[in-house]
Amino acid sequence: MSIKKKILHVRHSLGEGGITTFVQALVDLNKSSDTSHHILVWKELPVSDDEFDVVDMSKSTSRKKEFANLIQDYDSIFVHSLMPFMLIPLFKRKSNVYLFQHGITFGKGKKKIFKQLYYALIINFFGFKIICSSEFAKKKLLRKVPVFNKKLISIIGFGIDLPLQTNLVKNNDSVLRIGFAGRLVEQKKVSRIINALELIKNDIEVEVHIAGNGPLQNNLEKRSKEFINSKITFVFYGFFKNMNDFYSKLDVFILPSVGESFGLVVLEALSRGIPSIVFSDTGACVEFIEHDRNGYVVNSEVELSKKIAALSDVNLRNELKLKMGTMGLKNYDISNTRSKLDVL
Template sequence: MRIQLQHTYYYPQIGGIESRLYYTSKTLLEMGHEPTILCSRHLSTLPEKETYNGIKIIRYPMYRFPKLSVLSQLYFEKMLQGFIRRNSKGTEAVWTNHPYCAYASCKALPKIANIYFQPTIWTNFRAITGKELKGIRRMRFRIRNLFDYYLEKKSMEMCDKVITFSEERMREIVDFNKLIKGKIEVVRTGVDLERFKVRGRDKDLLKELNIPENANIILTVCRLALEKNVGMLINAFTKINCSNCHLVVVGDGPERAHLEQLVKRLNMEKKVRFTGFRRDTERFYSISDVFVLPSENECFGLVYLEAMASGVPCIGLKSDYPNVIVGTEELIKDGYNGYCVNPYSTDDLTEKIEKIVLNEELRCRMGQEARQICEREYRWKRHVEALIKITECIRKRK
């Protein structure tokens, strides 16, 4: 089947959606299908067309209509529809990952199967990230978000199927658009079991971080933004009754400076390491005793799967819809491969970290269980096979 996978960004951009597109396309190729990535030419140095690791990439220009934000969005959407129509000859299905692409595809290619992957409500998520804007920037943001709100709702109504990755996200989508549940389906994503696997501690990395080889290491890997709630982890870390514990924070983002100041105020500079963005995250899982992601709003949490596949117990927050929207309890089986903690209790987080860090037998058992869950439930082939089955059902109806 010739399938076009769409998003605003792809290689060389790195992120959760970009990673999922790569592994999905790679698996499609292995299964004999013909995937093509359609994304933006967000850097002027990028070619309009290229092949990366056997995957064809087509990039659309960053269409812009100066100054007037809403007019810019309307212009962009119209031009994108034309680009998709011209560059989709022979395409049998579209798997799209962004409301702009979804709307444009439904308009440009109404006779083929259009599946919209909805890891989160885009406008709700952007509202969280735009909270700190002020003045004219805040006003422009609100106007733009109203347009995006309309586009997102219409995209979900027009597409043939909405795919999300957790039951909690499905609940949010149904509430947002009053869609019938039959139009939405949960399909679990996958993880690279070869890259992320149980391995010996990376002594060179420990040396680079200036951390003793016998240290107990708490790890988080995420974009340093408000919704990731890393401040809660730092505050919990200060209360841990373990003199040999170190916290490693992998990632970058707008909250980094604030978090570094928090560490300084708490006089924990010698115990906390900020590494910035790293591509070699598998090395960090190899040195960690427990992985913690205290996000209050998480699309899925692919990093949980990476940690689990690496044999590392995980800790995350329990969901408290609609204030805390996470799929943690669908990934972490409380007490088996990690813990789900009270989202409003730093003490509960501290207690659960201590339980794992100070009990080697428990840590090993949880790590083994985590790896086994990934091997059973989170293979990329299983994910893609489910998507192909859904796509074929839609094509029969078209």
């Protein structure tokens, strides 16, 4: 099959996270498509990249020049992490440059003001097209940065690799296994799970499985030691490469984040037949949850503790899994996302 179009995804690295999962899933479809997606990494190359054809610029001494030459070989450039050295080459190119809005964080004080001005300049002066993963992500962007030409913004939802092995087998284990996967940073609010468990730590047996690493890992592990004499046990895995193995350990998945532009991990859990709980302020993934059918949306840590306690009932968990067996996620298949991106 001849290649009609080449697309380049620009990333800082291929570490853990939903963005990397999403981009790698797009690249996986190369062999069944008449387009070809490639990845450029400008910050750090992963320990192992055997599965993917990665352009490595992490050790480049003249990144601006290399980048300017490289992007001429591609029909479209999808930028998932933008750096100043890319601006002029991308502006000179002008056509088919797309910035993905995955959830901008601005910090506080002078740093926040500088970043807001920086993004406002990029969007309004350079005129790059913007792709948001959800309506929530679009609204989040517009709250933080003025965009004078709204026509620059498109919404193309993320997708995952379907079908996946599901976890619909009934589980009669009295121990409830809950889990979280993601970067251990402030936005992910893993402390919400721990605070909720504090309220029921002597009532039910719970295993807490946490996949991911980040600056808050030591703090979270320290807090978990406070549960040593309770019915709650914690397992911290750090970076977990094979997420199928991780999800197979769980009865319930919890995403306690604030302001997720999409929340791919919730889709991954649901596709495996795992009921999921999110907070009402978690973000776009709230839309994935159908109450008492595939999970719950909670408003507080107290409400989360009550849902966890309720799901310790094996019968309730199995009822949810039966209901989930009749639900379809075909609208979130990665091939649908890929088709939309290929024709941009």
